[in-house]
Amino acid sequence: MxxxxxxxEVDMHEVTNAVDQAKREMGNRWDFKKIDSNIEFKTKDEVIVLSAEQEFQLDQLYDILLMAFVKRKLDGRSLGDSEDSKAGKQVKRSYKLRQxxxxxxxxxxxxxxxxxxxxxxxxxxxxxxxxxxxxxxxxxxxxxxxxxxxxxxxxxxxxxxx
Incomplete structure (x- = not known):
């Protein structure tokens, strides 16, 4: 029968490529030129961490990441719920990948x-x-x-x- x-399932290689693409996009944008911001993919924990100085910059980084996901034919719903944390000047938001x-x-x-x-x-x-x-x-x-x-x-x- x-x-x-x-x-x-999420293709981890494509996620790595999407994060790299989002980093390049972030480097090309004028509004992120002199700002301490980063997008990081922790493969061991399957977590994507966005860090910036302000909340609205985190929202912009999330939009950049989603655009990279779409270009790589990954579904944005595979990003789990976000967890925010603040350490000094940095605001961090982490997304666990849903598998x-x-x-x-x-x-x-x-x-x-x-x-x-x-x-x-x-x-x-x-x-x-x-x-x-x-x-x-x-x-x-x-x-x-x-x-x-x-x-x-x-x-x-x-x-x-x-």
């Missing part, structure tokens, strides 16, 4: 698919949601349905088997 897995589908979102996906009465079976397997059906068309219909669903987590579909 055909099946596929619904996952939420995997949490249990609540998995249950929500299963509930949405069952309420849509699509002819497939859905099973939660750790941080993945496996969808199995008799026909490939049914699985493609589920993919289209999940793309249109209003979920806070970016979804990818992999491991498609006939």
């Amino acid at each position: 055909p099946s596929f897995d619904t996952v939420s 995997g589908i949490d249990k609540d979102t998995s249950r929500k996906i299963v509930k949405l698919i069952k309420e849509a009465k699509l002819k497939v079976q859905v099973a939660i397997q750790g941080e993945k949601v496996r969808v199995t059906g008799k026909k490939r068309d049914d699985l493609q219909e589920v993919m289209a349905f999940l793309r249109e669903a209003d979920l806070e987590t970016p979804l990818q579909f992999d491991n498609f088997r006939d």
Whole structure:
């Protein structure tokens, strides 16, 4: 029987490239010329840290980072909730990258698919949601349905088997 897995993964190499691109963009902007600001990606913790002197500059850095994410075809929703901290002149904001589908979102996906009465079976397997059906068309219909669903987590579909 055909099946596929619904996952939420972020390509770390592309995130590194997006952060580097955002740093270059920040270096080219005149409003960041003489300001102590930085965008840093900590690969071990999977955290992106923005630092600047003012709050509004952090907002501008976040916009630059989101633009770099879009150019690299990364979903901005993969940036988690922000945590602010202040140390001396610096204001820092850190974003944890979201990897995997949490249990609540998995249950929500299963509930949405069952309420849509699509002819497939859905099973939660750790941080993945496996969808199995008799026909490939049914699985493609589920993919289209999940793309249109209003979920806070970016979804990818992999491991498609006939």
